[in-house]
Amino acid sequence: MEKDSSPPRRLYSILIPTYNERLNIALLCYLLFKTLNDLDVDFEVIIVDDASPDGTQDVIKQLQQIYGDHKILLRPRAAKLGLGTAYVHGLQHAAGDYIFIMDADLSHHPKYIPSFIRKQLDTNADIVTGTRYLKGGGVHGWDLRRKLTSRGANVLAHTLLWPHVSDLTGSFRLYRKPVLEELVKSCVSKGYVFQMEMIVRATRKGYYIAEVPISFVDRVYGTSKLGGAEIVQYLKGLFLLFFTT
Amino acid sequence: MKQVFKFGAVVGTLVALWIGLLLSPDLPQSFSLILPFLPVYALVALGCYGLGMVGYGLMVFPTCPHESILLQKDIDEAKAFLKEKGVDVAYQ
Ligand SMILES: Nc1nc2c(ncn2[C@@H]2O[C@H](COP(=O)(O)OP(=O)(O)O)[C@@H](O)[C@H]2O)c(=O)[nH]1
Numbered sequence: 132m133e134k135d136s137s138p139p140r141r142l143y144s145i146l147i148p149t150y151n152e153r154l155n156i157a158l159l160c161y162l163l164f165k166t167l168n169d170l171d172v173d174f175e176v177i178i179v180d181d182a183s184p185d186g187t188q189d190v191i192k193q194l195q196q197i198y199g200d201h202k203i204l205l206r207p208r209a210a211k212l213g214l215g216t217a218y219v220h221g222l223q224h225a226a227g228d229y230i231f232i233m234d235a236d237l238s239h240h241p242k243y244i245p246s247f248i249r250k251q252l253d254t255n256a257d258i259v260t261g262t263r264y265l266k267g268g269g270v271h272g273w274d275l276r277r278k279l280t281s282r283g284a285n286v287l288a289h290t291l292l293w294p295h296v297s298d299l300t301g302s303f304r305l306y307r308k309p310v311l312e313e314l315v316k317s318c319v320s321k322g323y324v325f326q327m328e329m330i331v332r333a334t335r336k337g338y339y340i341a342e343v344p345i346s347f348v349d350r351v352y353g354t355s356k357l358g359g360a361e362i363v364q365y366l367k368g369l370f371l372l373f374f375t376t
Numbered sequence: 377m378k379q380v381f382k383f384g385a386v387v388g389t390l391v392a393l394w395i396g397l398l399l400s401p402d403l404p405q406s407f408s409l410i411l412p413f414l415p416v417y418a419l420v421a422l423g424c425y426g427l428g429m430v431g432y433g434l435m436v437f438p439t440c441p442h443e444s445i446l447l448q449k450d451i452d453e454a455k456a457f458l459k460e461k462g463v464d465v466a467y468q
């Protein structure tokens with residue numbers, strides 16, 4: 132008689148948006164598989180590439196040869212359509228019950244994935260979010276201007292929104308799939324504000340959010356896009372959330 | 377309840393308290409002299425609190441230089457593996 136009391140295995144979908152990350156995505160996949168193969172969990176990697184001109188998709192195809200195209204799923208789009216919709220697009224192709232979202236630029240290190248999973252199992256949280264600002268977390272590679280911007284944005288957001296989450300703009304997170312689907316539908320902003328909007332709306336809807344400390348090393352390869360325009364966008368987003376949530 | 381209303385409720389309560397004080401008779405004279413300016417004090421105090429928090433946040437900003445060394449090691453390991461598999465890991 133076969134007795135199987137173990138619960139059905141969970142599938143984790145790891146959603147990664149890329150734009151011009153040909154080197155980073157290769158390094159990231161190596162580190163992802165190294166971490167997750169040790170962990171004995173079922174997972175799939177879903178990469179949403181927005182027609183990167185640097186040949187990111189060619190590299191992804193090579194990675195599929197190494198790791199299998201049932202493990203690495205390339206779900207490209209025809210043009211650079213932005214981050215928010217990249218998540219929506221990736222989510223449509225995700226088979227997992229739990230969804231990780233992370234950046235491709237190695238600022239989000241896969242070695243923290245086990246602590247997200249453990250935290251979720253321990254607390255049964257709807258969302259586990261990585262925080263740079265609690266004990267055990269940290270940032271490397273930011274200049275004073277970048278730090279000042281981040282602290283200023285954080286103080287402003289906490290004064291106006293009272294969000295109960297220490298790191299609003301971090302985007303290394305684990306979601307229950309239905310929760311992410313609902314949030315993605317109700318979020319309207321683009322770019323940087325998107326991450327903040329997701330987590331603020333989640334607190335307003337009463338979802339349980341747990342935090343795990345992560346360290347964030349600023350990208351070594353490639354370029355990020357934080358400029359004056361993003362700061363204005365951030366302030367607009369802040370007021371939008373102040374009045375609509 | 378929308379955040380703007382929660383926030384407004386707090387501000388409204390403070391304003392109501394202030395008006396109550398303005399209307400109340402026989403306060404000590406020194407107090408009734410500064411009373412009209414209390415909202416200005418409050419705003420200045422809030423601004424100072426904000427600046428102070430930003431300054432404090434900068435002072436205790438958590439850094440992790442060690443992590444960047446670890447990441448560099450991981451990158452080297454990954455590059456060696458990928459090169460062996462024939463993935464192009466040149467960075468231009
Ligand atoms: N698919 C897609 N990915 C994007 C787009 N913009 C940025 N990304 C990816 O989103 C992640 C975060 O972007 P990044 O520029 O590092 O933002 P930052 O770290 O917040 O400065 C990286 O993996 C980028 O490759 C886009 O328009 N489309």
Ligand SMILES: [Mg+2]
Pocket residue numbers: 234236238350355
């Ligand atoms: Mg980045």
